[in-house]
Amino acid sequence: MLDVLLLGGALVLLLSDRRLTVPSGTVLLSLVAATAAARVAMADLPNVQPVSVMVLLAGATMGARRGVAFAVLVTILSNTVLGDGLWTLLQAVGWSLMAVAGSKLDLLEHGVLRLGRATSLACVLALPFGALTTLSVLGPNVGLDALPALLWSGLPFDAAHALGNVVVMLWAGPSIVRWMTFREIADPMAITGLEADASLV
Amino acid sequence: MNRLAVLLLVLALLPSASAAVNVQVPGGYVSTAPLVLDDMVVVRSSATFDGRSPPAVVAYIGGVESWRVVGPPTVQPDMADLVHAPAGAAACGAWPDTLLVAWSSGRLDALRLDGTSLWSVDTEVDGWGLTATPVLTPSFLVQVTRHGIEHRCLADGSLLARAEIGVGWRNPATVLNGTSYVGDETGRLWTWHGGEEQATSIPITGRLRHAPVPVAGGLLLHTQEDAGSAVAWHPLTSNGTPSNASPAHRLLGGAAPGMPLGLGQDTAIIADSTGLLHMTWTPEGWRTEEVDSRPVNGPLRSEEGLLLASENGPTGGFVVLDLDGWRTHEVAGPRGYGTAPPVVCGSGLLLVKDDGRMVVVDDHRSTCPLASLTPQVDRSPAVWSLSLLVAYLVGAVAWKRRGALHGAKWASPFLLVALVLVLPQIGVWWANLGPAADPDDVWDPSWPASWEGGQVVAFELPSGQVAIGGLSEAETVLDATMAAAAATGLTLTVEQHSLGPWVTAVEGVEGQGWVVEVDGLLLGVGAAQGALEPEAVVVWRLA
Numbered sequence: 001m002l003d004v005l006l007l008g009g010a011l012v013l014l015l016s017d018r019r020l021t022v023p024s025g026t027v028l029l030s031l032v033a034a035t036a037a038a039r040v041a042m043a044d045l046p047n048v049q050p051v052s053v054m055v056l057l058a059g060a061t062m063g064a065r066r067g068v069a070f071a072v073l074v075t076i077l078s079n080t081v082l083g084d085g086l087w088t089l090l091q092a093v094g095w096s097l098m099a100v101a102g103s104k105l106d107l108l109e110h111g112v113l114r115l116g117r118a119t120s121l122a123c124v125l126a127l128p129f130g131a132l133t134t135l136s137v138l139g140p141n142v143g144l145d146a147l148p149a150l151l152w153s154g155l156p157f158d159a160a161h162a163l164g165n166v167v168v169m170l171w172a173g174p175s176i177v178r179w180m181t182f183r184e185i186a187d188p189m190a191i192t193g194l195e196a197d198a199s200l201v
Numbered sequence: 202m203n204r205l206a207v208l209l210l211v212l213a214l215l216p217s218a219s220a221a222v223n224v225q226v227p228g229g230y231v232s233t234a235p236l237v238l239d240d241m242v243v244v245r246s247s248a249t250f251d252g253r254s255p256p257a258v259v260a261y262i263g264g265v266e267s268w269r270v271v272g273p274p275t276v277q278p279d280m281a282d283l284v285h286a287p288a289g290a291a292a293c294g295a296w297p298d299t300l301l302v303a304w305s306s307g308r309l310d311a312l313r314l315d316g317t318s319l320w321s322v323d324t325e326v327d328g329w330g331l332t333a334t335p336v337l338t339p340s341f342l343v344q345v346t347r348h349g350i351e352h353r354c355l356a357d358g359s360l361l362a363r364a365e366i367g368v369g370w371r372n373p374a375t376v377l378n379g380t381s382y383v384g385d386e387t388g389r390l391w392t393w394h395g396g397e398e399q400a401t402s403i404p405i406t407g408r409l410r411h412a413p414v415p416v417a418g419g420l421l422l423h424t425q426e427d428a429g430s431a432v433a434w435h436p437l438t439s440n441g442t443p444s445n446a447s448p449a450h451r452l453l454g455g456a457a458p459g460m461p462l463g464l465g466q467d468t469a470i471i472a473d474s475t476g477l478l479h480m481t482w483t484p485e486g487w488r489t490e491e492v493d494s495r496p497v498n499g500p501l502r503s504e505e506g507l508l509l510a511s512e513n514g515p516t517g518g519f520v521v522l523d524l525d526g527w528r529t530h531e532v533a534g535p536r537g538y539g540t541a542p543p544v545v546c547g548s549g550l551l552l553v554k555d556d557g558r559m560v561v562v563d564d565h566r567s568t569c570p571l572a573s574l575t576p577q578v579d580r581s582p583a584v585w586s587l588s589l590l591v592a593y594l595v596g597a598v599a600w601k602r603r604g605a606l607h608g609a610k611w612a613s614p615f616l617l618v619a620l621v622l623v624l625p626q627i628g629v630w631w632a633n634l635g636p637a638a639d640p641d642d643v644w645d646p647s648w649p650a651s652w653e654g655g656q657v658v659a660f661e662l663p664s665g666q667v668a669i670g671g672l673s674e675a676e677t678v679l680d681a682t683m684a685a686a687a688a689t690g691l692t693l694t695v696e697q698h699s700l701g702p703w704v705t706a707v708e709g710v711e712g713q714g715w716v717v718e719v720d721g722l723l724l725g726v727g728a729a730q731g732a733l734e735p736e737a738v739v740v741w742r743l744a
Contacts, residue, residue, distance in 0.1 A: 048621070116606055137716060137723070137744055146722070148635075148636055152631070152634075152635040153628065153631060153632040153635055153724075153726070155631060156624060160621065163620055164617060166609065166613045167613045167614050170606070170610040170613060171610065
């Protein structure tokens with residue numbers, strides 16, 4: 001039920017985006033699939049989360065609305081393999097907030113990634129993300145009084161998340177931005193005359 | 202240069218390189234052949250006689266332990282083969298790919314191939330419970346219990362029909378045209394057509410500890426006698442009822458008979474302490490040929506044109522013979538007492554002895570799912586030390602030549618490798634620095650005072666708390682948990698993750714996962730890494 005609501009929310013966000021075209025939507029969904037696959041593939045590395053860098057850059061390149069949709073879709077898709085539960089909601093919220101942060105904090109300058117700023121942000125945001133997702137452990141049998149110890153013992157794993165983000169951002173960040181910076185190119189077959197020839201060239 | 206860095210990173214993250222495939226199955230004796238599925242090897246072990254280790258079923262996938270199910274404790278060995286029931290459907294319902302586990306505690310478990318419980322039922326216990334291997338039919342499974350024979354639905358384990366028979370031990374049924382045949386310890390051969398009908402029986406000599414073998418329109422039995430063993434052949438009448446043994450087909454055999462194997466319409470192999478005898482039925486009697494003189498007291502198996510068995514003796518190896526010509530293949534591997542026959546695994550043979558040493562031999566193409574499982578050489582200290590050194594060197598050079606960002610870029614992958622490798626240790630150390638709970642909040646007043654001062658393990662199940670104390674001192678949370686499960690009769694499902702074994706279900710209950718508290722604080726590391734003080738309270742709760 002929760003997944004349906006999240007999925008519905010993501011679709012509403014996408015469909016209400018007037019700038020979204022079929023080609024850009026296709027690119028976005030392809031990146032969702034690739035990111036989810038990367039997350040599943042790296043699941044055995046403790047808390048190394050390639051999704052964090054992807055959603056941060058999705059927010060920076062596509063804007064908050066599409067970034068949030070991207071984050072939600074990746075979370076749901078990857079958790080169908082890795083395991084679904086209350087944590088799906090918290091992860092979706094956490095990564096959505098990262099996407100929003102990416103859209104607001106000027107990570108691009110003239111279309112080029114500001115690598116130092118983006119890396120710092122990816123590193124720092126791992127900590128609140130870890131704190132947020134830790135809340136999924138709380139429940140009828142685990143009260144708020146357990147939270148300090150949980151947050152404390154999770155810190156080394158948050159450090160792994162942060163360092164993983166640094167590696168992914170520094171090594172793949174600029175390339176990811178190029179993939180995500182989708183530019184609409186006119187279909188030359190739909191244009192008549194000399195302009196079409198010019199477009200084909 | 203970039204490619205070189207990525208290659209170094211990948212190599213550092215890879216598990217240790219393989220040498221020889223040699224695994225120690227946890228727990229007590231291994232008396233049954235491992236089960237080889239497409240990408241999985243599953244093996245079972247009995248409880249240890251001192252009760253420290255419960256019976257278990259362990260699955261290895263992709264070369265590493267994937268999950269472990271701990272069975273109810275018992276002092277009797279678990280001798281029923283694991284059975285794989287492919288996904289299917291019948292009138293009573295549908296079932297997924299299923300693993301059937303019959304425990305000597307009397308429990309019959311159906312597990313999904315990820316180790317989670319599909320269903321579980323208990324059968325009668327009289328000294329011990331189930332020792333007979335379940336038998337599959339297209340519509341149901343046939344399980345011989347301590348003194349009964351049952352038809353059960355594979356979808357949910359519900360009882361479809363049952364008949365009483367004599368008390369038995371390691372006596373699976375043979376099902377022919379819907380009729381079940383089974384022997385017992387009281388010298389009877391039982392016939393049951395199913396449904397409401399009672400089972401009927403005829404006398405046989407001795408105790409039958411194998412499934413009757415169909416040969417030449419009759420049933421071959423190799424019974425345990427007071428002295429030695431005897432082979433008998435009971436022709437089946439037109440309505441499927443066995444007649445009295447044919448005098449012309451009675452043979453005396455050696456001590457401790459194994460489980461005979463039918464090889465064709467008229468031929469079979471029997472085994473005992475004097476070796477293996479190939480027998481061909483003729484109307485006048487058996488035509489026999491001794492094909493091996495090594496003692497074999499367990500099941501026989503034929504695969505890939507080979508006859509396979511375990512030589513049972515202090516230095517016993519394995520019997521591997523060509524079915525065509527009985528040429529003997531020498532097989533290197535573990536030696537000692539054992540009854541589990543070798544199993545073809547990939548391009549090699551999977552061998553296991555009573556003591557749980559499991560070895561893959563001759564798997565030149567490394568296609569056995571156990572092939573990449575190696576004695577894990579813990580080289581992580583060397584790797585993380587080297588990673589830190591390389592991180593410093595390449596980071597410093599890159600920083601000096603091209604600035605701080607490049608320094609971070611080149612150093613960070615190697616720092617990540619180091620962190621991933623030391624994370625389990627760091628996690629334990631860090632968690633121990635954390636806040637402590639009030640001891641008064643930890644102790645449950647309903648627990649007996651005799652548990653104080655020792656280790657107590659409690660499971661908060663939906664049906665209520667199950668707790669146990671006064672156990673031997675365990676070093677880790679996982680050890681204490683396993684011992685507690687064994688002592689209380691709870692079934693645990695333990696899966697293997699990158700951070701170590703992970704308890705995913707207790708008594709088949711998975712919920713949204715299980716969390717464990719030690720002295721009132723949630724454990725921040727895996728149960729195997731969580732060190733326990735001699736006085737500690739471990740509580741497992743559903744998340």
